[in-house]
Amino acid sequence: MKLLNIQQIREWDAFTVRHEPVSSPDLMERAGRACTDYLIRHFSREYAFLVFCGLGNNGGDGLVIARLLAGYGYRVDVVVLKHANRRSDDFSLNLKRLENVPEVPVHEVVSGDQLAALPGRDKNAEMQEPDSGSRMVIIDALLGSGISKPLEGLLAETVNYINNSGRQVISIDVPTGLPADIEQWNAAIYKNLVTAHTTLTFQVPKTSFLFPDAGRFCGTLSVLDIGLHTDFLPGLSSDMEYIDKAFIDPLIKPRHKFDHKGNFGHALLVAGSRGKNGAAILAARACLRSGAGLLSVGVPQHSYPILQTAVPEAMVLPDNSDDYPVFSFGPGKYTAVGVGAGIGTEAKTLEGYKRFLQALRKPVVIDADGLNLLAGLLKTEPGFRIPENSVLTPHVKEFSRLAGEAGNSYERFHHLREFAATHQAHVLLKGAHSCLAAPDGTCYFNSTGNPAMAKGGSGDVLTGMITALLAQGYNPRDAALLGMYFHGKAGDSAARKRPASAVIASDIIEEISIEVSTA
Ligand SMILES: NC(=O)C1=CN([C@@H]2O[C@H](COP(=O)(O)OP(=O)(O)OC[C@H]3O[C@@H](n4cnc5c(N)ncnc54)[C@H](OP(=O)(O)O)[C@@H]3O)[C@@H](O)[C@H]2O)[C@@H](O)CC1
Numbered sequence: 267m268k269l270l271n272i273q274q275i276r277e278w279d280a281f282t283v284r285h286e287p288v289s290s291p292d293l294m295e296r297a298g299r300a301c302t303d304y305l306i307r308h309f310s311r312e313y314a315f316l317v318f319c320g321l322g323n324n325g326g327d328g329l330v331i332a333r334l335l336a337g338y339g340y341r342v343d344v345v346v347l348k349h350a351n352r353r354s355d356d357f358s359l360n361l362k363r364l365e366n367v368p369e370v371p372v373h374e375v376v377s378g379d380q381l382a383a384l385p386g387r388d389k390n391a392e393m394q395e396p397d398s399g400s401r402m403v404i405i406d407a408l409l410g411s412g413i414s415k416p417l418e419g420l421l422a423e424t425v426n427y428i429n430n431s432g433r434q435v436i437s438i439d440v441p442t443g444l445p446a447d448i449e450q451w452n453a454a455i456y457k458n459l460v461t462a463h464t465t466l467t468f469q470v471p472k473t474s475f476l477f478p479d480a481g482r483f484c485g486t487l488s489v490l491d492i493g494l495h496t497d498f499l500p501g502l503s504s505d506m507e508y509i510d511k512a513f514i515d516p517l518i519k520p521r522h523k524f525d526h527k528g529n530f531g532h533a534l535l536v537a538g539s540r541g542k543n544g545a546a547i548l549a550a551r552a553c554l555r556s557g558a559g560l561l562s563v564g565v566p567q568h569s570y571p572i573l574q575t576a577v578p579e580a581m582v583l584p585d586n587s588d589d590y591p592v593f594s595f596g597p598g599k600y601t602a603v604g605v606g607a608g609i610g611t612e613a614k615t616l617e618g619y620k621r622f623l624q625a626l627r628k629p630v631v632i633d634a635d636g637l638n639l640l641a642g643l644l645k646t647e648p649g650f651r652i653p654e655n656s657v658l659t660p661h662v663k664e665f666s667r668l669a670g671e672a673g674n675s676y677e678r679f680h681h682l683r684e685f686a687a688t689h690q691a692h693v694l695l696k697g698a699h700s701c702l703a704a705p706d707g708t709c710y711f712n713s714t715g716n717p718a719m720a721k722g723g724s725g726d727v728l729t730g731m732i733t734a735l736l737a738q739g740y741n742p743r744d745a746a747l748l749g750m751y752f753h754g755k756a757g758d759s760a761a762r763k764r765p766a767s768a769v770i771a772s773d774i775i776e777e778i779s780i781e782v783s784t785a
Pocket residue numbers: 275276278279293294297320321322323324325326327349350352353354408409410411412413414415416417418421438439440468469
């Protein structure tokens with residue numbers, strides 16, 4: 267899915283109105299309907315809703331949601347915040363429609379002192395007397411993608427009220443006060459924003475949601491299809507993609523009846539050192555679960571029995587050293603290589619690693635200490651070149667060793683693009699929305715994964731997965747995208763079986779399933 271800026275989303279909206287055709291109020295109805303469907307799936311009628319509406323179209327969405335929820339028998343109160351004189355036509359129309367639903371009280375707020383009189387203000391009383399009222403959820407439909415400046419006055423006070431309410435907050439389209447385009451975001455200026463538990467956004471994620479500094483205000487993100495006209499998309503230019511099932515499924519190559527292991531490549535992983543054999547084991551298991559035909563693992567000698575025992579499906583290639591790898595073997599006959607997880611940064615490792623990379627003519631994934639050593643090589647040896655067909659998988663700290671520190675996540679994104687282009691490498695910056703930068707400047711943001719994966723060893727699993735995909739003949743871009751997407755998906759499956767804090771990297775491996783899914 268292409269990622270668009272707000273101007274493009276507005277044009278898409280207008281295109282849909284003209285070409286479907288659909289009236290603008292009907293499109294708003296559709297948006298409100300999609301949110302309501304989500305809400306009734308997630309909340310029983312024991313919950314009540316307090317819907318905060320601004321005077322623009324985001325507020326209009328809130329009014330539709332309130333009307334529809336009431337139709338399903340939920341208790342709903344609406345707060346209309348009179349923060350300006352103007353109101354949008356579709357807002358006015360929906361306020362009129364709500365007049366025909368007498369069971370939904372509408373509270374007009376013109377000044378901050380009225381906030382204290384709103385329903386559900388005393389959460390503690392409700393907790394002590396469970397029968398006295400339903401659990402209340404706040405719907406934030408104050409402002410959406412239309413914000414033009416930082417919030418002040420009544421809007422800022424209301425945002426503050428919402429954030430301190432102790433209630434679950436669900437933002438419609440955009441958390442109020444957050445600029446939707448990352449170019450507009452500036453943490454020093456935008457200080458009054460809703461911090462949502464969930465954001466229900468229309469059609470596409472907004473770019474600011476994907477960067478940690480700004481995206482942290484969104485909570486869990488849910489992208490709702492409101493049926494904007496797909497004919498609009500081919501004519502659009504965007505060098506940012508959001509990777510979802512529709513993008514990924516066509517990339518997957520099927521297996522055929524007469525296939526044999528020789529068709530799926532021979533991967534080589536060079537990983538682990540004394541005290542870090544776990545990295546080699548995790549990468550090796552993940553590699554095998556991701557479809558490599560054969561796997562050899564190059565390890566220092568003390569690791570030999572450990573690997574043979576822990577991963578019987580893999581062959582083990584003992585190095586000419588006891589504690590850490592020195593790359594006494596060459597890149598040889600292998601189809602693809604994964605290098606770096608847990609190898610350490612000893613001088614002898616660096617020496618062997620440099621020779622190894624210079625001789626390498628196969629696709630390679632470089633991770634962890636492999637990246638730290640590479641950062642040193644790029645600094646001390648100006649002529650040193652990253653091998654062709656490389657996929658680099660740094661986390662933020664590793665990336666800053668390669669490309670320098672950045673002041674914020676958007677600046678880091680520019681460094682990422684620049685680095686991928688300069689070195690003609692695919693660089694996958696890991697995080698909540700991992701981002702793959704391709705040498706041609708296109709950036710691909712991941713949609714899968716969750717905080718259960720924030721634990722040592724998750725990255726080693728990703729290395730093993732991408733190595734396997736390269737070994738099977740996927741080009742570096744597709745191997746990195748499939749690895750990134752299915753790694754997150756495996757993490758999501760693992761997190762459905764256990765609390766997030768209890769998920770470990772081995773659980774992610776158990777859930778790896780690289781296939782076209784029906785769900
Ligand atoms: N295609 C789609 O995806 C669809 C989108 N839809 C919905 O439309 C929403 C966008 O609606 P929108 O353009 O009316 O803008 P919205 O966010 O309601 O606010 C604008 C109002 O707020 C004002 N204002 C702004 N900043 C301010 C500030 N700091 N302080 C004070 N005032 C400020 C601004 O005033 P102005 O800047 O013009 O003076 C104007 O009056 C979108 O998020 C989604 O929910 C769906 O209904 C259908 C399909």
